[in-house]
Amino acid sequence: MHTPKAPTPPDPTQTAAAQTSTNVDTAIANAGLSHTNQITPDGSLTYSQTGTQTMTDQNGKTYYLPTYTATQSYSPANQAIYNQTQQTQLGLAKLANEQTGKISDLLGTNVDLSKENIDRYTNDHWINGFNDTWDRNQASLEQKLADQGIKMGTPAYFNAMNDFTKQKQSANDQYLGDMYSNAQSSILTQRNQPINEISALMSGSQINQPNYVNTPSTQLPTVDQAGLINDNYNQKLGIYNQQVANQNAAMGGLFGLGSSLLGGWAMGGFKSDRRLKTDISTVGKLDNGLPVYAFRYKEGGPMQIGLMSDDVREIHPEAVFEHPDGFDRVDYGQAVA
Template sequence: MGKSSAPEPTDPVETSAATTGTNVSTAIANAFLGNVNQVTNDGTLTYDQTGSYSWTDPYTGETYDVPTFTATQTLSDEQQAISDQSNAAELNLATLANNQSAFLNDYMANPFSYSVGEYENWANNLYNSLNSENNANSVDALKAQLANQGIKVGTEAYDRAMAGLTESQQNTQNQFLLDAYSTGLNTALTERNQPINEITALLSGSQVDNPTYANTNSSQITGTDNASIIGNYDSQSLAAWQQNQAATAGLLGGVGGLFSGLGKVGVTLSDARVKEDKEKIGETKDGIGIYRFRYKGDPKLQIGLMAQDVKKKRPEAVTTTPSGLMAVNYDEATK
C-alpha cells in the first residue's frame, strides 16, 4: 500500500509565537536578575517594579505583558545633610545674583564713556604737582652749569642747551600723560565691569546640577527570525509533498505489478458500480485515479482503478462482461 504519509510541518505562526514568548520571558527574567539593590556608606540604590505595558507582536498577534522598573537612589543621613546645605547655599547665591541683576537694568542703560578733556586736566594737574619743583630746579642747575662753563645767555650754545632741557622735560610729561591715560581708562573699565563680574561670580557658584542617574540594568529582547521560520516551514512542506509523491509512485508501481500479466482473462471487475467506500489516493501518469475501496459485500480493503476513469483515458484497456459490468486490463491501463 506504499509509504506512510509525512507528518504535517508546524504552522510558522505557532513557531514564531513560541520563539518570541521564550525570548520575552528570558529577557524579563534577566531584568529581574540584573536589578540588584546596592547598599554603600554614602547611600543605597534600589529597584522596584512600578508598572508594566502591553506589547503586541505584529506578526503573530500575541500580546505580552512587559514589566517596567524604577531605580531609586537614597543618600545616607550625612550625605543628605551635605546635599541640603549645598543646595541652600546655591539657592542663596542664585537669589542674591537675581536681586543684584535688577541693578543692571539702569546701570547698563548708560553706555560707557571716558572724557578725554577730564583726563587731560587731571593728568596735567597731577604731573605738575609731582614734577614742577623738580623741573624748576633742573633749569636753575643747568643755568648755573652753563655760567660756570663761560657760556653766556643769548649765545647759540646757551639756547641749544636750554632747548634740550625743555624738550626732555616735555617728552617726560607726554609719556606721563600717555601712561596716565591707559591707567585711567583701565580703572574706569574695571569700575564699570565690577558689578557685572560680581553677579557672574555669584551665578557661577549657583548652577543647577543635572540629576545623577543610576546605571540601570538593561535587558534586550531577542528578535524572532520569522523569515527562517517561514523558510523552514516551506522546506518541510516541500519535503512532505515529495514524500507523498514518492509514496504515490510506489503505490502505482505496486498496483501495476499486482495486476501485470493477467491480461483480460480473469481480471476482477473494476466497475465502480460493484465498489463502495471509494477514496482517491493518487493518480497514474495519465491522470487516471487510483482508489482505495471495498467490493460490495467484502470487508477487505483493496487498491485499484475504476473502469469508468480508465475508459476515458485508455478505452482499449476496458472490456465489458456479459453482465454489462466493465473490467480493466492493468497492463494496458498503466503502461
C-alpha cells in the first residue's frame, strides 16, 4: 500500500512573521478606533493621519505604520477670548521686561542692614512723631508746674524736669529697639517691591496650555496566528497518524491472509472474485500497484479487506485460477509477493 505522506511542520520563521503581521494590523486598527473626533460647545478635537513611519521585524520585513496629528480648535467665542488674553499677556511681558532694565542698578547693590543705616532710617521716618509726642508732654508738665506755683529755676522745677528728661531718654531707647525690626522689614520691602512687581507681571504673561480630552479606548483582540498554524499542523498530523494506523491494520490483514493461504489454497483458494462481493470501496494500494478494497461477501459476514481477482490477473496471472464453481480464486502468497 502507498505510505501516507506526513504533513510538513510549520516554519518557525514564517509563523513568527505571520504573527507579527497580525499584531501590526491589529495595532493599526486599535489606533484608528481610539482616535475619536470630539465636538463640544467650547471647541473641538480632531485626529488626522499626517504620515507614516517604518518598522522592520527580525525577519527583515518592513511595515508602514500610520502617524496621526491631534488638532484642538476653540469655538469662535473662546477663540476671541483667547486672542484677547494673549494680547494682554504679551503686554504684561513687555512691561516686565522694561521694568527689569530699570532695576538693574538696584539688583547690583547689596542691602544695607547695618545698625547705622537702620537708626538713620528710623530717625528719618518715625523719630519726628516720637519727638512731637514728648514735646507735648513737656509743655503739659511745664503748665502743670506753673499751676502748682513752681517757678522755672527753682530746685523743685529742676528736679521735675530732670525726671522728665530721664523718662524721655528711656522711652527713646525703648522706641528705637521696638522699631529696629520694623525698620529692617521696611528696608527689605522697598528693595523687593520692584522685583515683586516684575514677578507678578511675568506670572500674568504665562501662556495657558490647552487641555486635551481623554477619549474612550477600543481594543480589538489580537488573533493567535501562530496558534492557529500549529493547531492546523497538529490536525493534519493526527489525520496522517490515523492513515498510518489504518494502513498498518490493512497490511496486517492482507499478510495475515497470505500466510494462511496454504490451507486456504488446498481447500479451493481464497474467494477474490468481484462477483461474489458487495459494499466495495478502495482503501489503498500495494507497492506493486494492486488496489486494496474493503467489502462484504454477498453470502454474509463482516466487512473484510482484500484484493480482486481481475486486478491480480493483470499483474500476477499465475496467482489466479478458476474454481469449479465458476468463480475466481487468488493465491495471496503470490499476489502480494
